[in-house]
Amino acid sequence: MTQKPVMHSAHWGAFHAQREGEHLRVTPFPRDPDPSPLLQNFRHALHHPARVARPMVRRGWLENGPGPDQRRGADEYVAVSWEEACQRVAQELKRVGDAHGPAGIFGGSYGWSSAGRFHHAQSQVHRFLNTVMGGYVRSVNSYSSGAASVLLPHIVGDMTEIARRGVSWEEIAAHSDIVLAFGGLALKNSQVASGGLSEHTERGFMRQAAQRGTRFISVSPLKSDLPDEAQGEWLALRPGTDAAFMLGLLSVLIADGLTDEAFLARYCVGWPEMVAYLRGEEDGVVRDARWAAEICGISSEAIGTFARRLHGKRVLVTVAHALQRAEHGEQPVWLGLVLAAALGQPGLPGGGYTYALGALGHYGKHHNLVSFPALPQGKNGIDRLIPVARIADMLLNPGTPFDYNGRRLTYPHIRLAYWAGGNPFHHHQDLARLRRAFCQLDTLIVHESAWTASARHADIVLPATMTLEREDIGGAPTDRHLVAMQPVAAPYAEAKDDYTIFSELARRLGREEAFTEGRDARGWLQHHYRQLQEKLAAHQVTIPEFGQFWQQGVIELPQVKDGGRMINAFRADPEAAPLPTPSGKIEIFSATIAGFGYENCPGHPVWREPQQKPDADHPLWLIANQPATRLHSQLDFGEYSLSGKRGGREVCRLNSQDAAARGIADGDIIELYNDRGHVLAAARLTDAIMPGVVQLPTGAWYDPVDPTAARPLCRHGNPNVLTLDIGTSSLTQGCSGQITVVQVRKFAGEVTPVQAFIPPQ
Ligand SMILES: Nc1nc2c(c(=O)[nH]1)N[C@H]1C(S)=C(S)[C@@H](COP(=O)(O)OP(=O)(O)OC[C@H]3O[C@@H](n4cnc5c(=O)[nH]c(N)nc54)[C@H](O)[C@@H]3O)O[C@H]1N2
Ligand SMILES: Nc1nc2c(c(=O)[nH]1)N[C@H]1C(S)=C(S)[C@@H](COP(=O)(O)OP(=O)(O)OC[C@H]3O[C@@H](n4cnc5c(=O)[nH]c(N)nc54)[C@H](O)[C@@H]3O)O[C@H]1N2
Ligand SMILES: [Mo]
Numbered sequence: 109m110t111q112k113p114v115m116h117s118a119h120w121g122a123f124h125a126q127r128e129g130e131h132l133r134v135t136p137f138p139r140d141p142d143p144s145p146l147l148q149n150f151r152h153a154l155h156h157p158a159r160v161a162r163p164m165v166r167r168g169w170l171e172n173g174p175g176p177d178q179r180r181g182a183d184e185y186v187a188v189s190w191e192e193a194c195q196r197v198a199q200e201l202k203r204v205g206d207a208h209g210p211a212g213i214f215g216g217s218y219g220w221s222s223a224g225r226f227h228h229a230q231s232q233v234h235r236f237l238n239t240v241m242g243g244y245v246r247s248v249n250s251y252s253s254g255a256a257s258v259l260l261p262h263i264v265g266d267m268t269e270i271a272r273r274g275v276s277w278e279e280i281a282a283h284s285d286i287v288l289a290f291g292g293l294a295l296k297n298s299q300v301a302s303g304g305l306s307e308h309t310e311r312g313f314m315r316q317a318a319q320r321g322t323r324f325i326s327v328s329p330l331k332s333d334l335p336d337e338a339q340g341e342w343l344a345l346r347p348g349t350d351a352a353f354m355l356g357l358l359s360v361l362i363a364d365g366l367t368d369e370a371f372l373a374r375y376c377v378g379w380p381e382m383v384a385y386l387r388g389e390e391d392g393v394v395r396d397a398r399w400a401a402e403i404c405g406i407s408s409e410a411i412g413t414f415a416r417r418l419h420g421k422r423v424l425v426t427v428a429h430a431l432q433r434a435e436h437g438e439q440p441v442w443l444g445l446v447l448a449a450a451l452g453q454p455g456l457p458g459g460g461y462t463y464a465l466g467a468l469g470h471y472g473k474h475h476n477l478v479s480f481p482a483l484p485q486g487k488n489g490i491d492r493l494i495p496v497a498r499i500a501d502m503l504l505n506p507g508t509p510f511d512y513n514g515r516r517l518t519y520p521h522i523r524l525a526y527w528a529g530g531n532p533f534h535h536h537q538d539l540a541r542l543r544r545a546f547c548q549l550d551t552l553i554v555h556e557s558a559w560t561a562s563a564r565h566a567d568i569v570l571p572a573t574m575t576l577e578r579e580d581i582g583g584a585p586t587d588r589h590l591v592a593m594q595p596v597a598a599p600y601a602e603a604k605d606d607y608t609i610f611s612e613l614a615r616r617l618g619r620e621e622a623f624t625e626g627r628d629a630r631g632w633l634q635h636h637y638r639q640l641q642e643k644l645a646a647h648q649v650t651i652p653e654f655g656q657f658w659q660q661g662v663i664e665l666p667q668v669k670d671g672g673r674m675i676n677a678f679r680a681d682p683e684a685a686p687l688p689t690p691s692g693k694i695e696i697f698s699a700t701i702a703g704f705g706y707e708n709c710p711g712h713p714v715w716r717e718p719q720q721k722p723d724a725d726h727p728l729w730l731i732a733n734q735p736a737t738r739l740h741s742q743l744d745f746g747e748y749s750l751s752g753k754r755g756g757r758e759v760c761r762l763n764s765q766d767a768a769a770r771g772i773a774d775g776d777i778i779e780l781y782n783d784r785g786h787v788l789a790a791a792r793l794t795d796a797i798m799p800g801v802v803q804l805p806t807g808a809w810y811d812p813v814d815p816t817a818a819r820p821l822c823r824h825g826n827p828n829v830l831t832l833d834i835g836t837s838s839l840t841q842g843c844s845g846q847i848t849v850v851q852v853r854k855f856a857g858e859v860t861p862v863q864a865f866i867p868p869q
Pocket of ligand 1: 218219220221222227229251252253433527528529530531532534535536555556557558560572573574575606732733734739740741742743806827828831845846
């Protein structure tokens with residue numbers, strides 16, 4: 109059976125999809141200059157055996173009822189009817205709600221879901237828990253930028269302004285002499301943007317900028333973090349040591365009289381404190397280039413030459429999300445800003461500081477004049493929160509106090525967690541610990557389209573449709589195309605969309621009208637589209653009626669071009685246009701942060717030794733970065749994701765010297781291990797990664813041989829078995845999963861095939 113192609117959209121691009129029997133033909137949006145190969149992960153997805161076909165209940169929960177249970181992750185599942193599943197979920201929600209109130213329910217439900225704005229699963233869960241259950245314990249910030257999004261408002265302004273509106277690619281191509289990218293600008297990352305990304309323009313802009321003379325410099329342990337088109341340089345440094353390197357650079361600039369003192373005096377507060385720290389006036393430790401060289405592995409001469417090169421140039425400094433997804437992750441984010449300020453660059457065209465350029469397709473883009481409406485969330489009746497990556501801490505330590513951004517909060521006692529649109533057994537660190545944490549719950553409910561490890565730890569699994577099986581609207585604030593996401597296929601087996609499931613539960617709990625407001629999914633799409641029309645009409649912009657939009661499949665929205673940025677106005681007149689910081693200036697020293705009294709994040713940027721560093725037992729750094737062949741764990745069974753594996757296993761790249769020292773040949777199955785567990789992967793030898801560093805991307809579905817083992821062995825290659833579950837600092841409590849330390853050896857045990865994509869019993 110072949111159908112006509114329909115328009116659809118994913119976080120990694122817009123496309124046309126056409127049924128070819130059970131498979132799909134996926135053709136990129138014709139206006140996309142550089143479409144993402146991730147689109148091909150959809151090809152065989154619709155009927156993949158890993159899909160969840162019907163509602164399932166964990167045997168232990170069914171037989172013994174709700175309660176803490178060590179069998180989670182290792183139990184069998186029993187198929188039930190939708191009628192029974194909904195009745196049990198509604199009953200359990202009522203039980204927990206009556207006995208513990210919203211404070212007993214965790215509804216954070218972190219995760220990327222799919223691109224459609226209405227069926228956005230988190231929005232659906234949150235609206236449901238607010239309108240039906242009176243609220244829930246929420247999570248704040250993201251795994252992406254847990255440290256930066258808390259730090260930046262204290263020192264320069266909010267994340268959106270500094271990352272999404274910091275600079276445009278046009279400006280870089282026209283003005284930047286040097287783009288100094290900590291963590292690089294890998295195209296694998298900017299092919300993705302939440303809500304959709306219809307035009308991939310980074311490659312073209314980098315080529316254009318390089319041709320005009322922009323020098324791209326990637327500071328990273330991996331050469332592959334800068335694409336060939338940038339024609340740039342690779343400066344290899346030890347993972348987690350950027351802060352020391354930047355302090356070394358600042359010392360050289362000061363010693364050589366190359367700092368822009370007029371800028372620092374007029375636009376910043378705290379430069380004297382920074383200088384005093386560098387000179388060791390606080391503690392006798394002089395942080396000069398020699399000191400930095402010892403830590404970061406770049407020679408003091410090279411640090412000196414590098415610092416001097418930056419002087420007198422239009423320099424843009426950017427720091428990837430990756431650097432702050434680590435212990436003391438605030439420090440490189442803060443120091444990147446200080447470096448740009450010391451060079452006098454903020455507010456100049458193509459210069460200054462922008463956060464996380466290239467880490468997502470949103471950054472460096474123009475913004476739509478108005479945004480597409482979001483599903484209203486209702487009101488949360490309680491104000492209980494955790495920083496998102498503290499989930500396991502919360503479940504394991506109810507009632508325990510913790511620090512966060514100047515507040516002393518307490519972990520609530522959670523009885524029921526509700527997850528839709530996220531995969532904690534992908535995104536969280538130390539998966540054995542996460543399993544222990546989830547075993548504390550009375551009940552875990554998950555809506556999923558496929559049998560991810562998170563679904564396999566749930567008590568009740570409700571089969572959710574994939575984006576391809578429903579109508580929605582795809583749009584992002586940085587994408588000028590609004591896409592009518594038309595269904596390609598009927599729902600798989602018994603799958604239902606999240607909205608339909610929640611509507612049914614709301615009905616059973618007597619709150620249907622509050623949740624649905626009398627609308628079906630199409631009704632909401634029309635309602636939101638009408639709101640968009642009204643917002644645009646206020647700017648004298650007309651767009652077609654909904655029916656025409658739906659038929660066309662895509663419309664173009666007006667954008668605002670460069671200019672009107674906070675930082676430019678601030679540069680023009682810092683008194684008239686102060687920054688939204690307590691001093692109105694760039695805060696090299698923050699009295700607010702100093703006032704919190706955190707040893708692990710004082711009032712100005714510092715170097716702090718991390719708890720994790722290579723030692724005799726774990727001599728290698730592991731970089732667990734974003735995968736090139738998929739978005740996180742989504743569609744890991746997809747065609748393109750599988751094409752990047754070897755023998756079905758994830759590929760771990762390591763330096764040829766490190767491999768030779770261990771008798772490892774290209775293609776060997778290797779075992780990465782530390783105190784938290786063991787992971788198998790296929791070895792790929794390369795010299796494009798610095799010695800002492802190995803790299804295994806995230807996203808291979810967790811596939812433990814014995815799920816209940818204290819130190820599990822994952823056959824498939826999920827690095828979060830190995831990463832450490834600690835907050836970035838008391839200030840931000842972000843995720844620190846990007847890097848950890850491991851040992852590697854050729855695997856000597858019995859090799860069993862990967863079973864991650866075979867549904868549980
Ligand atoms: N070690 C390490 N860990 C990391 C990172 C790292 O760099 N290193 N990066 C972190 C970062 S930045 C992030 S953002 C997180 C990402 O972590 P997640 O966002 O949790 O990862 P995804 O794989 O995108 O999970 C989305 C899930 O939602 C499901 N889904 C999609 N659409 C729908 C829908 O409509 N309804 C329902 N019910 N389900 C749906 C998908 O099947 C998938 O399982 O990972 C973090 N974890
Ligand atoms: N294809 C694809 N693209 C994605 C995603 C995906 O899953 N797949 N996820 C998206 C999401 S949600 C996010 S938040 C962004 C994340 O954006 P990032 O966090 O920036 O992405 P990563 O790939 O984890 O890291 C970028 C690079 O930083 C380098 N790096 C790691 N540690 C260090 C260090 O200590 N110092 C220096 N100098 N460099 C270091 C690594 O070599 C790594 O390749 O990516 C987005 N883009
Ligand atoms: Mo992220």
